[in-house]
Amino acid sequence: MKLNLLTVTSLLCGLFLLGSCAKDEPQGNTKKEQSVAGGPLVSIDLNMDVAVAEFNEPEAKAQEGRAFTSPQTPVTVKEGAKEELDDNLDPISGKQQKILSLLRDKFIENNQTIDVVMHFECGTKMANVVTKMSYDNSIGRYRHGLVGDRNINVPQEILTEMGTTKTAKVTIYTGGSSYDAGSERFTVDPVMKEVNLSSLASTPINIPVLYVSTGTELKVENGKLVPALPSVDKLKPQGSLLLVTFRNNMDQDVTFDGITAVSNNYFGPNDQSKKTFLKVKGSKNTATELMTEAPKYTSNYSTAVHGGKDFTYFAKDFSTPQFSIAKGGARSDKAVVFWGIKGDAAAVSSPAANGLGDNGYLVNPSTGLIHVYAQNAQIGGQAITYPNYSVAPIGGAHFSPESGKAYTLNCEFYTQPRQALGYLDKGYLYKDGTWKHHDVDAGGQTNDPKYYNSPTLRNVPLVSSAKASEVLAGNVTTSKGKMYVPNQA
Structure with missing residues (x-):
């Protein structure tokens, strides 16, 4: 088996566009002098809307002790522009890749109102405000608040700091599985979904994708909070989606119970006790604007010094054991969808840059990789030993995922060719x-x-x-x- 290549597509970055602008971050000692705004809340009209572009991201407001309902992102599958690759990594004519795609219209239909977290920063003051946005058909965008109530409760210290001359930088967060205001973090439950490609095309699955904006400047004008400039700011999805497909090029049908994916550069919630968190900047997390935590393990035998020492497992059992995949090389209807975030491993370097000559498969230990293994692979009720799928992967690739993109990894069972080794005669x-x-x-x-x-x-x-x-x-x-x-x- 040769190293399969990943198909990558953009997740249509930015489902919502923010009707405001991003300026330079307010100057000042942001490490030592920051404080979380306190005191009374002030209700002020927020004149802000969000246009639906091609992917999903929202904006926010915070209220004490109020429930937060995370909007879910509908995901479907479609034919990609690129073709699948054969064992020699050549395109297979007429066999298009399957790629994941997000449904903008379906998202709006399912989420006429969305909960968001709005992070305010002005000078040394900051606050996280939970609020709502509702879709306005007349303008084709999400607007802050509800019809007849566009006010947001902002701490007095923020408005005092803004005065009439300063702007406040606002970052918008939404999505995930839930938000805990006490710990100021979003939670993403495990995303390891068994799907059928045929039904996924018409019946999407919901994924708790996280969204974060790059920052918007607001000012106080005529007693209202309004964008400081007319430029548009996009909210962007965090993490990336991975679609794993299967085909069988052996001379007999193969059965298997599921898969295990192992990676040193793709981390996410891999079981119910190992969730992923995205921390929002605030009193619990003052050092950085965005910090993620995902399950990972460190190998004592890894020699990588520039990243890539940590690794994780994504194990997914099929709903019915011993799923059968027919021989002949056709793509199976069954597939698996994962969500994760990038680690600190390096992207693969060109062989020439590392002095590796023509061998493009020699990699630095810190290079980002992913391997997929079949669980309990059998032919005719017997374990497959040639190749030995208890140790041999059915798919793998160099992997350096980017947020807001979807990847496809096509895995295959294959017949191992006979080799001369073992037949050489000493005499x-x-x-x-x-x-x-x-x-x-x-x-x-x-x-x-x-x-x-x-x-x-x-x-x-x-x-x-x-x-x-x-x-x-x-x-x-x-x-x-x-x-x-x-x-x-």
């Missing part, structure tokens, strides 16, 4: 009246190479091309058994 065949197999004896020193090339042994005639036809015919037997010529076994 040689010759005919001296009768056929003989010469295995160096030399007084019992059969394993000492210095006896292989003695003058006496060089006098023994080897098989000529004319005599070799007898061997090819399969009629030559010696005391060692039936004889063959190279490539004949």
Whole structure:
């Protein structure tokens, strides 16, 4: 098996566009002098809307102790522009890749109102505000608040700091599985979904994708919060989606129970006790604007010093064990969808840059990789041992995922070709009246190479091309058994 290549498509970055602008972050000592805004809340009209572009992201407001309902992102599958690759990594004509796609219209239909978290920063003051946005059909965008109530409750300290001359930087968060205002973090439950490609095309699945904006500047004008500039800011999805597909190029049908994906550069919630968190900047997380936590393990045997030492597992059992995938190379209808975030491993370097000549498969230990293994792969009820799928992956690739993109990894079961190793003969065949197999004896020193090339042994005639036809015919037997010529076994 050769290293399969990933198909990558953009997740249509930015489902919502923010009707405001991003300016330079307010200057000041943001590490030592930041404080979380307190005091009374002030209700102020927020004149802000969000246009639906091609992917999903929202904006926010915070209220004490109020439930937060995370909007879910509908995901479907469609034909990609690129074709699948064969064992030689060449495109298979007419066999298009399947790629994941997000449904903008379906998102709006399912989420007429969305909950968002709005992070305010002005000078040394900051606050996280939970609020709502509702879709306005007349403008084709999400607007802050509800019809008849566009106010947001902002801490007095923020508005005092803004005064009439300063702007506040606002970052919008939404999505995920839930939001905990106490710990100021979003949670993403495990995303390891078994899907059927045929039904996924018409019946999307919901994924708890996280969304974060790049930042918007607001100002106070005529008693309202309004965008400081008219430029549009996009909210962007965090993490990436991975679609794993299967095909069987063996000469018999294969059954397996599920898959395990292992990666040193793709981390996410891999079971119910190992969730992923996205922390929002605030009193619990003042050092950075965005920090993610995902399950990972460190190998004591890894020598990587520039990242890539951590790794994780995504294990997914099928709903019904011993799923059968037919021989013949056709893509199976069953597939698996994962969501994760990038680690610190490096993207693969060009062979020339590392002095590796023509061998493009030699990689630095810190290179980002992903391997997919089949669980309990069998043929006819017996474990497949050739190749040994308990240790051999059915798919793999160099992997350095980017947020807001979807990747496809096409895995395959394949028949391992026979190899010459194991058939090389230490001696040689010759005919001296009768056929003989010469295995160096030399007084019992059969394993000492210095006896292989003695003058006496060089006098023994080897098989000529004319005599070799007898061997090819399969009629030559010696005391060692039936004889063959190279490539004949």
